[in-house]
Amino acid sequence: MRITIAHNNNEETLKVVAHLKKLLQKKNVVFDAKYPDVVITVGGDGTLINAFHRYINQVSSIRFIGVHTGHLGFYTDWRSYDVDKMVDALFLREPESAKYPLLEANLITESGEKKRYLALNESAVKRVSHTLEADVYINDQLFENFRGDGLCVSTPTGSTAYNKSLGGAVIHPRLKALQMTEIASINNRVFRSLSSPIVIAPDQWITIVPNVDHFVMTIDGSRLDVRNAKKIIYRISNKVINFDRFGHHHFWSRVQNAFIGDKDDPV
Template structure:
């Protein structure tokens, strides 16, 4: 790939910023073109949080853009390259190395207020000020009437984040799956809900119908798509499903680490 357009997104830490400047100089020397409007490759330097911000920044270009992620942070479930591999990665890209492949990652497709958003980790609808009330439908069939602090839906790769902290399952399957879970549900004789992780696939669509008028006000009911806070006043309905679109992340086959290896390294190994 010659003369491709790129952008670099790095976290704020000094070592990441230094690495970003080094990478930029090398890319410009290779006649790559820096642009923030229509890049073909987004280089990410940091941890998973930096990657989520990059996905949010280029949500509108996911059909085109490819991500190259250098680990330079605490958690790195999405990274495929160490920060010491810059020269190798640039050589592989320049030579169209056959071992440099696209790893397609599942995305959630969220439709709200006639807008379509995409999440690589999770989407959450929360209300930490007062009780959130919504009706949960699956494939237009009523599943439950939820009351509590919120609900969250994650991709299989996002299951190691907030979903794990809430007691959800860590999903290692390569199948296209999503997971629904409740946040602090009200549980008494008047209100009951599943209050267990629910695994769904691409044949399912979740619809959240907002019951309380107060929950339609952004100051009370917040819709958060990865790191993006949707601040518009919400309409009556939010739909969530697995997208046919996938996120394109570049990886080098001989260097590939399975999600199982990453989970063990992050949570189990000393």
């Protein structure tokens, strides 16, 4: 088994990483940062997302394991004090993965140039100081003429991130669906959009045709300044991300812990 560890540089994280390396060395693992079978991230969700993009060309052949050393994360199954149990579980059973869908974004410019991106959480199209005007298509049928700050398209795993802060629904990651939420849409007698999140089927796609020559596109929070774009096509990718399935935590437990908490917790 070839393993690599991706981590942030927080003091607590570095202690966990040092301990984790000792445990793995006792198992005689091969540390391979170039072609790993397993990527263990230590930090938070941001650390795992960064590792996902680092290994994006190998993503379908890698299993990810997240250890969090800060606030509760949605991609980090294990706490720092559970590292010994995690290593034991990793070597005491056959590998099993939970496969979650990814978002594919195809940006096509006016000159016909095509750029392809993959996102674990979401991609947003927006303008910073001006209104975004765009035509939105579902499949090849015009759905709405949007005016507002922007639009966000998210995966089920990303539904608890930026999407949720925009009023989108939380979707279980085993569902292969895309969700689009509006960012501060303008609705009056002249301009009208749905003003509600929409969830589309896995064999459908969303096309955004901007009616402006300059806007910002984000991929998992990374910013791209885009000019002269003809359209952006969003769909479920045929690639997936594989998380090592330990049965350690459950999605709805994470949602409950992150956003609701225990009823006896102080407000």
